[in-house]
Amino acid sequence: MAETMIPVAPAASRQGYAKSEATREAIITAALSAFGRHGFAAATTRQIAEAAGVALPAIAYHFGNKEGLHLACARAIVARYYAQAADLALEAGLALDAAPPPEVCSDYLRHILRRLLRLFAQDEAAGSQADFVAREMRDRGPAFQILYDQLWAPGVEITARLVAGCQGRKTVQDADRAEALMLISSLLAFNTGRDVALQILGRARLDATTLDLLDGAIDRMVEGISKRPR
Amino acid sequence: MAETMIPVAPAASRQGYAKSEATREAIITAALSAFGRHGFAAATTRQIAEAAGVALPAIAYHFGNKEGLHLACARAIVARYYAQAADLALEAGLALDAAPPPEVCSDYLRHILRRLLRLFAQDEAAGSQADFVAREMRDRGPAFQILYDQLWAPGVEITARLVAGCQGRKTVQDADRAEALMLISSLLAFNTGRDVALQILGRARLDATTLDLLDGAIDRMVEGISKRPR
DNA sequence: ATAGATATCTAACGTATGATAGATATTCAG
DNA sequence: CTGAATATCTATCATACGTTAGATATCTAT
Numbered sequence: 001m002a003e004t005m006i007p008v009a010p011a012a013s014r015q016g017y018a019k020s021e022a023t024r025e026a027i028i029t030a031a032l033s034a035f036g037r038h039g040f041a042a043a044t045t046r047q048i049a050e051a052a053g054v055a056l057p058a059i060a061y062h063f064g065n066k067e068g069l070h071l072a073c074a075r076a077i078v079a080r081y082y083a084q085a086a087d088l089a090l091e092a093g094l095a096l097d098a099a100p101p102p103e104v105c106s107d108y109l110r111h112i113l114r115r116l117l118r119l120f121a122q123d124e125a126a127g128s129q130a131d132f133v134a135r136e137m138r139d140r141g142p143a144f145q146i147l148y149d150q151l152w153a154p155g156v157e158i159t160a161r162l163v164a165g166c167q168g169r170k171t172v173q174d175a176d177r178a179e180a181l182m183l184i185s186s187l188l189a190f191n192t193g194r195d196v197a198l199q200i201l202g203r204a205r206l207d208a209t210t211l212d213l214l215d216g217a218i219d220r221m222v223e224g225i226s227k228r229p230r
Numbered sequence: 231m232a233e234t235m236i237p238v239a240p241a242a243s244r245q246g247y248a249k250s251e252a253t254r255e256a257i258i259t260a261a262l263s264a265f266g267r268h269g270f271a272a273a274t275t276r277q278i279a280e281a282a283g284v285a286l287p288a289i290a291y292h293f294g295n296k297e298g299l300h301l302a303c304a305r306a307i308v309a310r311y312y313a314q315a316a317d318l319a320l321e322a323g324l325a326l327d328a329a330p331p332p333e334v335c336s337d338y339l340r341h342i343l344r345r346l347l348r349l350f351a352q353d354e355a356a357g358s359q360a361d362f363v364a365r366e367m368r369d370r371g372p373a374f375q376i377l378y379d380q381l382w383a384p385g386v387e388i389t390a391r392l393v394a395g396c397q398g399r400k401t402v403q404d405a406d407r408a409e410a411l412m413l414i415s416s417l418l419a420f421n422t423g424r425d426v427a428l429q430i431l432g433r434a435r436l437d438a439t440t441l442d443l444l445d446g447a448i449d450r451m452v453e454g455i456s457k458r459p460r
Numbered sequence: 461a462t463a464g465a466t467a468t469c470t471a472a473c474g475t476a477t478g479a480t481a482g483a484t485a486t487t488c489a490g
Numbered sequence: 491c492t493g494a495a496t497a498t499c500t501a502t503c504a505t506a507c508g509t510t511a512g513a514t515a516t517c518t519a520t
Contacts, residue, residue, distance in 0.1 A: 006480060010496065017487050017496055038369075041272030045478060055499050057480080062497090066478065131368065137423045138361065139268075144425075152426050174431055178447040181427050182416035189415030192422075193367045195374075196382050197411050201404050217408040224454015236510060240466065247466055247517055275508065285469050287510080292467095296508065 009062055024062050026052040028076050029125075031069050036128030039135055040070055067142065074136065074143035077129045078150045081119075084126070088115055089158050096161050105165030106226040112159065113183060113218045120191035121206050130191045156180045166226040183221065190214065239292055254292050256282040258306050259355075261299050266358030269365055270300055297372065304366065304373035307359045308380045311349075314356075318345055319388050326391050335395030336456040342389065343413060343448045350421035351436050360421045386410045396456040413451065420444065 010016055030051035034043035045066055049056045063069040092108040120130045133151065136143050159180035160172045169176075190197050190206070203210050240246055260281035264273035275296055279286045293299040322338040350360045363381065366373050389410035390402045399406075420427050420436070433440045 020497065039269050039271060041269060058498060060479065137426055140425060148426060148429065153430065156430050174443055175446055177430055178443055179450070181419045181430060182447055185419030185423065186412035186416035188418065189411045193415065195370055196367050196378060199378065200383065200386050200407055200411060213404055213408055216405060217412055220409070220458065221454065224451065228450065250467065288468060290509065
């Protein structure tokens with residue numbers, strides 16, 4: 001039972017060298033783009049290594065194997081989303097504890113959905129992340145639970161609380177969760193289905209005026225929720 | 231320049247044998263499930279052949295290669311969707327020509343979205359089809375244009391006309407198309423994201439009471455559109 | 461009934477991929 | 491400075507995949 005001769009990243013107890021972290025980052029960034037664009041199966045480790053500017057075995061060294069890299073990507077996405085959207089979600093969550101009036105809730109809902117739209121559709125890197133999440137929604141791999149627990153569950157819950165708040169309720173019902181799911185999913189039309197959406201709207205790219213158009217659609221949807229007869 | 235020795239399906243001019251069509255159907259059904267569930271790259275021709283109960287080269291014989299099979303699947307989906315939903319869409323389209331009152335439009339919109347929800351989420355075969363369509367939305371392969379031209383474009387347009395009609399307008403604006411896209415996309419939460427949705431709603435499967443819940447959410451969204459101040 | 465057309469099969473090929481072996485370069489504590 | 495720990499590399503392997511070759515079975519017009 002000879003020890004394997006493959007070099008492996010040092011255990012968490014040992015300290016790694018400084019430059020190593022940069023390589024990890026480069027590989028994850030390249031992998032996020034590749035997995036997001038082509039999916040887990042179609043993305044090749046060679047392409048990822050080349051895009052990251054490293055040799056192929058660097059992936060095995062840092063992440064064990066392709067699936068380990070995939071998992072690391074999921075964790076990286078969670079971290080990046082938290083950095084980009086946690087502030088607003090946290091603020092809304094705190095505000096909700098005080099049972100604010102419907103107008104405040106609808107304002108928060110509007111803002112969160114607009115932020116989400118930009119996160120989904122705007123810059124390339126964020127788009128790849130959202131693509132990754134959308135793919136893993138369906139492919140229930142090991143990364144699914146990470147993304148579900150740390151993105152979907154809290155994201156839908158805060159949205160559902162806002163939906164309830166828009167209607168003057170403080171307790172969240174399943175109907176609110178269903179509407180929250182639909183609201184978030186409706187924005188995926190401009191990520192997952194960016195090409196279809198642009199072609200239908202007759203736009204070449206998602207520029208400022210197109211974003212205005214979509215913001216307006218979001219506003220009207222939120223208004224439809226808050227102006228309901230109670 | 232010797233002729234290839236690979237048997238190839240007879241040209242359209244020649245008549246094939248009767249049993250051959252059944253094999254084609256079996257392969258397409260298996261392929262739809264595999265492509266829908268795993269995507270083009272991850273689905274293997276061997277799995278498909280086995281699921282269809284035929285030997286591997288039958289695929290090459292009938293469809294040329296894997297991509298030919300993929301295209302044939304796209305065409306089959308279009309045909310099946312037309313069979314399952316064209317009646318309602320056609321009826322709504324005809325009704326719209328008469329510039330009906332908003333209540334009629336919102337009724338049609340409600341019915342179409344409910345039908346779409348069932349098409350997306352209910353039975354397994356239809357779910358695979360919707361999965362296939364959703365995947366191709368992003369992967370812009372050769373099948374994209376088929377699905378876009380024959381499903382997305384007409385589907386979104388009729389929905390957009392209904393959205394406009396709900397607000398008492400007869401002319402369709404880009405804002406209506408954007409809302410139509412979002413409405414359809416919101417239902418994909420229960421196809422693409424079925425597992426996430428069920429887990430969030432705390433249901434084991436999409437049963438009748440869950441469907442009721444979602445129908446209610448659709449109704450409220452449609453109401454939010456038609457009850458707008460004009 | 462039969463022959464030619466059509467359909468399906470077993471077996472094999474070439475290739476791209478993920479993984480691995482082992483050598484070499486780099487880092488940094490002492 | 492130095493040398494052990496860490497990181498990265500070149501080269502190779504085993505495998506699974508899409509495809510192809512060519513033999514065999516099945517069908518149907520005559």
